[in-house]
Amino acid sequence: MSISPIITFKAGLCNLNTATDPPRVKPLPEPGYIYLYSEDSEDGLVHFCWRQRSASLDNPGLKLVMVPGDGSFTPYKATSSQTPSNPNKPTNGRIYVLKFSSSSQRHLFWLQSRSQHESSDPAWFSARDLKLGQIVNTLLQGEDIDVQQAIANLPNDQNGPDRDDDDATMEDVEGQNHDADHHRGGSGGAGPDATGGDVREEGQEAREGGADGGRAATTGSTDASSIIQNFLKSMEGSKAGQSNPQGNLFTTLADLLTPASTIPLIDSADESVIDRFLEFLPPTLLALAQEIDDAAAVSTDALSADAAKQAIGLEQKKDILRRVLRSPQFSQSLSSLTVALRDGGLPSISEALSIPVTNGGFMRRGGVPLGGGDAVEAFLNGVKEHVKSNSQAKK
Amino acid sequence: MSEDASAGGWSTIESDEGVFTFLIEQLGVKDIQFEELVQLDSDSIRALSPVYGVIFLFKYIGSSTTSTSNPQDGTFDPAAVDSDAGFFFAAQTIQNACGTQAILSIILNNDPSNPSLQPSSTINIGQELRSFKDFTRGFPSELLGEALSNSSLIRETHNSFARSSPFANETQQDPAARTEDVFHFIGYTVRNDILYELDGLQPYPISHGPCTTDEFADKIIPVLLKRTSRYPPEEVRFNLMAVCRDLRIKAQEIGDVEALARQKRKRTAWEWENALRRHNFVGFIGEMLKGVVELKLEHGGEAEYQRWVEEAKKTTEKRMTESQARRKGEAGDEMQE
Numbered sequence: 001m002s003i004s005p006i007i008t009f010k011a012g013l014c015n016l017n018t019a020t021d022p023p024r025v026k027p028l029p030e031p032g033y034i035y036l037y038s039e040d041s042e043d044g045l046v047h048f049c050w051r052q053r054s055a056s057l058d059n060p061g062l063k064l065v066m067v068p069g070d071g072s073f074t075p076y077k078a079t080s081s082q083t084p085s086n087p088n089k090p091t092n093g094r095i096y097v098l099k100f101s102s103s104s105q106r107h108l109f110w111l112q113s114r115s116q117h118e119s120s121d122p123a124w125f126s127a128r129d130l131k132l133g134q135i136v137n138t139l140l141q142g143e144d145i146d147v148q149q150a151i152a153n154l155p156n157d158q159n160g161p162d163r164d165d166d167d168a169t170m171e172d173v174e175g176q177n178h179d180a181d182h183h184r185g186g187s188g189g190a191g192p193d194a195t196g197g198d199v200r201e202e203g204q205e206a207r208e209g210g211a212d213g214g215r216a217a218t219t220g221s222t223d224a225s226s227i228i229q230n231f232l233k234s235m236e237g238s239k240a241g242q243s244n245p246q247g248n249l250f251t252t253l254a255d256l257l258t259p260a261s262t263i264p265l266i267d268s269a270d271e272s273v274i275d276r277f278l279e280f281l282p283p284t285l286l287a288l289a290q291e292i293d294d295a296a297a298v299s300t301d302a303l304s305a306d307a308a309k310q311a312i313g314l315e316q317k318k319d320i321l322r323r324v325l326r327s328p329q330f331s332q333s334l335s336s337l338t339v340a341l342r343d344g345g346l347p348s349i350s351e352a353l354s355i356p357v358t359n360g361g362f363m364r365r366g367g368v369p370l371g372g373g374d375a376v377e378a379f380l381n382g383v384k385e386h387v388k389s390n391s392q393a394k395k
Numbered sequence: 396m397s398e399d400a401s402a403g404g405w406s407t408i409e410s411d412e413g414v415f416t417f418l419i420e421q422l423g424v425k426d427i428q429f430e431e432l433v434q435l436d437s438d439s440i441r442a443l444s445p446v447y448g449v450i451f452l453f454k455y456i457g458s459s460t461t462s463t464s465n466p467q468d469g470t471f472d473p474a475a476v477d478s479d480a481g482f483f484f485a486a487q488t489i490q491n492a493c494g495t496q497a498i499l500s501i502i503l504n505n506d507p508s509n510p511s512l513q514p515s516s517t518i519n520i521g522q523e524l525r526s527f528k529d530f531t532r533g534f535p536s537e538l539l540g541e542a543l544s545n546s547s548l549i550r551e552t553h554n555s556f557a558r559s560s561p562f563a564n565e566t567q568q569d570p571a572a573r574t575e576d577v578f579h580f581i582g583y584t585v586r587n588d589i590l591y592e593l594d595g596l597q598p599y600p601i602s603h604g605p606c607t608t609d610e611f612a613d614k615i616i617p618v619l620l621k622r623t624s625r626y627p628p629e630e631v632r633f634n635l636m637a638v639c640r641d642l643r644i645k646a647q648e649i650g651d652v653e654a655l656a657r658q659k660r661k662r663t664a665w666e667w668e669n670a671l672r673r674h675n676f677v678g679f680i681g682e683m684l685k686g687v688v689e690l691k692l693e694h695g696g697e698a699e700y701q702r703w704v705e706e707a708k709k710t711t712e713k714r715m716t717e718s719q720a721r722r723k724g725e726a727g728d729e730m731q732e
Contacts, residue, residue, distance in 0.1 A: 249715065255707040257683055265686045277686075280679035282670040288663055324671065325683070332558060333676035353681040380684070384700070387689045 003057045005035035006139065006147045009132060013050060013062070014095060014108035025076075027093060027110045032061070034109060036139055046139055048098065050109065062107070068142025070102050073133055080125035092122045096133055128154050250373030253341075254334040256380070262325045266318050274317050281324060289320050341376050344369040350382055357382035405491040405550055406557035410452050410580070410634055413665030414556045414672075415498055421552045423521025424502055426641040435619060435635065440612040443639040445516050448501035448584030449615060451622065452494070453633040468621050469592055469601040476600065479587060480532060481508025486540035487595025495553045496543060497580035500593040501638045503528055504586050511585050511608050523548055540595065556672065583618070584638075585611050590618065 011034040017024040031053045038046050048071065049060035064071070076095040094111040111129060125133075131154050138145045266274070278286065324330055341349060346361035347369050357378050362369055370378050408414055415429040432439050432449070440446055476482045483503040487493050503524065507517045520528070527549075531542045543549060582593040583603075590606035606614045623633060643662070646655035691700040 249708070249711060251704070251707040251711040253680065253684070255710045256704070257680070257687065258707075261687050261703065262683055265683070265690050268690070269686075273686075277679070277682055280682055282674050284670045285667065288667045288670065324679075327668075327671055329668070329671035329674070330676060330679075334680060337677060337680055349677070352677070355681065380688075380704070383681075383684050383688050384692075387685055387692065391689070391692075 003037050005037045005057065007135060007151065008033050008035040010112035011050065011096070011109040012112050014110055016106060016108050025095060025108060031112060034136070035060075036136060046142070048136075048140070064098075064107075066140050067102070068140070070100055071140040072099050072101075073097075073136040073140055074099070075125055075130065075133060076108060080130060094123060094125050094129055096136075248373035248377065250377045252335070252338040252376070254331060254338065257325075257334060259322075259326055263322055266321045266325070269318075271314050271317075274314065274321065277321055278317060281320070285320050285324070286317070289316060338376060341379055342372050344371050344375070346370050346375040346379055350379060355379070355382045355386050404554075405489050405544070406554045407491050408494060408553060408556045409558060410450075410494055410578075410636070411668075412636060413668055415450075415494070415636065417665065417669055418495065418552060418556055419498060419502060421555070422549065423523045425519040425521060426644060427502065427518055428639060428641050429498075429636045430639055430642065432635040432637055435616060435623075437612040437616050440615065440637055443637050443642070444612070445608075445640050446611060447505040447518060447638045447640075448582055448611075449619075450494075450497050450501065450636045450638065451581045451583065451619065451633065452636070453579060453581075453623075453626070466592075466597060466601045467625065468618065469603040471597075471599040472589070472591070472602040473599045475587075475589075475591070475602070476536070479508075481506070481528075482586060482600070483528065484536050484539070484593060484600050485543050485595055486536040486598075488537075488540040489544045492544055492550070492553065493578075493580045493595065495549065496540075496595050497582040497593070498638070499524075499543070499549075500582040500595070501584050504584055504591075504593070505638075509586050511588050516608075536598070556669070558672070578632075583615055590614055592618070 010031070012030060012032055013028045015026040015028065017026065032050055033053060034048070034050050035057070036046055036048055046066045046068070048062075048064045048066050050062040051057065051060040055061070073096055076097040096109050096111070098107040098109070100106075113129075131150075135145065135147060135150050139147070266277075269277070337349070346357060348361075350357040350361050358381070361375070361378065369375070408418075412429040412431050416427070419427055427447070429450070430443055440449070476484050481504075483500060485496060485500065487496055502518055502520060505512060505518045506520045506525075506528070507514065509517060527542075527546060531539050534542060579594075579596070584591055584593065585606050585608050588605055588607050590603040590611065592601040592603060594601065603614070603618050619635070643655060643658045646652075646658055687703075688700065691703050695702075
């Protein structure tokens with residue numbers, strides 16, 4: 001028999017542990033697809049299936065024959081434009097629940113495609129995500145729907161395919177404890193026999209939202225910071241893969257980003273570039289710098305103080321950046337990030353910063369991340385290639 | 396080392412007057428600040444009055460008092476806590492918490508329960524600490540120490556000031572980190588007109604004799620000098636901080652505009668440092684790296700880029716060899732002894 005799925009999209013299974021209160025959702029890392037089809041030989045009943053990506057269509061891990069109207073496929077405690085600040089967020093991913101009116105059976109799934117949210121809130125259901133779920137739900141109701149057309153009308157993917165094919169991963173985050181083990185799934189298209197597939201880019205590593213000991217997330221790359229924050233925390237106390245004297249020493253970020261190298265960057269930058277840099281710093285710095293200057297201005301002649309304030313807009317911003325680049329806090333962060341790279345953090349870091357590196361930061365054989373000086377070198381090379389391809393694009 | 400904050404771990408924090416001041420402010424303490432003393436003389440302390448005590452930070456070279464009979468200077472006062480229910484003396488249970496613990500030993504002993512203070516001069520410790528103190532009233536010092544390390548309010552506030560990098564010393568191969576020196580904090584304060592040394596690693600508060608709050612600035616000096624003389628001068632790293640009333644208030648009271656401005660600027664600087672301390676620089680580092688690479692390539696192409704990298708590599712190598720040589724040399728010295 002040949003199975004022609006009506007709709008296919010990337011999703012993973014979840015375990016729901018109802019023994020605890022609140023119930024605990026645990027996403028299973030295996031990359032997979034949800035797909036629905038109806039068999040002509042049966043009375044047009046819809047088959048709701050889940051299979052591993054590597055499995056064939058007629059070998060699903062889960063297959064449910066759905067009576068029309070019995071099943072529903074809805075977002076589980078979702079964060080979306082309808083509930084943007086969801087206080088009941090169960091996880092840092094997008095979960096759908098398949099429920100039955102005929103029984104209390106429930107199946108939870110997590111979307112494995114990339115989050116569409118602007119700042120990549122991994123729990124955010126985009127319009128596209130919601131619509132996808134609605135299509136499935138409609139099919140389960142037994143309603144007539146031109147799936148092909150509905151899929152064609154799905155809101156578009158905001159973020160273009162500019163990265164390596166990576167699956168979304170997720171950590172179960174009910175409560176405080178979380179699994180700091182970042183799962184990495186294999187990639188793979190929807191397969192030649194999938195129709196109506198979700199052609200979106202595979203999603204990225206899921207992020208931990210603000211669960212890092214209460215430190216404020218920053219503007220700019222909020223999620224990059226969270227990933228790395230958690231990675232660093234998970235490394236505290238472990239000196240795995242530390243200095244390896246026989247290997248490639250290479251250099252450190254601190255030795256590369258000395259004030260001698262960074263200050264000229266600030267000096268030569270124009271206002272738009274400076275403003276962009278400032279987005280990666282705490283916004284309070286600007287206000288504080290203003291305060292310092294105000295205090296100083298009090299003692300000078302009123303007229304010239306005002307004029308000074310107007311004129312030093314850009315210069316003041318540059319001053320802030322220069323001060324930051326010379327600060328002990330910045331130096332410490334450079335050291336910290338260097339150690340993180342050396343200790344196997346290259347895959348997470350390069351991904352979080354959207355800087356592609358060879359093999360995604362892994363060694364050619366096996367899923368072991370690069371370490372030591374090699375990792376730092378690979379990182380720098382990634383930056384260089386990124387910069388080069390960007391300037392090509394500009395031309 | 397420190398575990399995940401949510402699992403009950405305490406991070407290391409810097410012993411910085413700004414950090415300590417903001418820390419107690421976060422805990423609800425009113426109008427108190429920390430001021431580093433660069434000179435050990437009574438005038439410097441008196442200039443900050445009212446001073447509630449000092450925090451002495453030093454490199455701890457192991458318990459020089461293993462017996463419980465006599466401390467090296469002063470005398471144990473086991474009765475101090477027994478006769479005075481408001482006397483706060485906690486045993487230190489967590490190394491990383493010792494700074495915060497020393498701070499609290501001064502703050503909590505100078506609240507309205509301290510008979511040495513005029514009612515108008517006592518510290519307003521705020522509601523949360525008041526509850527904590529009430530709850531732990533009558534606890535023996537070990538239990539008090541446990542209560543302190545288990546207090547999520549205190550621990551979380553403490554951890555919120557952790558260094559932006561847990562690995563600051565490792566890559567730089569800081570010699571101080573190598574020898575695994577343990578730093579220790581001790582508080583000195585006046586209570587019941589006695590000058591007390593409050594050290595969480597000692598079994599009891601240590602009395603250094605009668606002393607009123609007015610006499611503190613004078614009497615503390617010889618006590619501290621004796622303490623610092625215990626250590627070989629080349630191995631001493633110590634730091635002294637006074638716990639005093641918010642200096643902006645003092646400046647305002649006497650109409651010292653210049654001093655007020657100075658204190659305000661200092662606060663702004665502390666806030667600046669704290670903002671950076673809490674900031675996650677990863678995104679910013681990414682931008683800087685991209686920017687510098689782009690600048691090098693634009694400026695002088697591949698050649699300039701390579702020059703930059705080579706120079707960095709040389710610096711790293713040089714530092715590595717120097718520190719290895721230093722270690723060998725020191726190891727050699729040790730072996731000869």
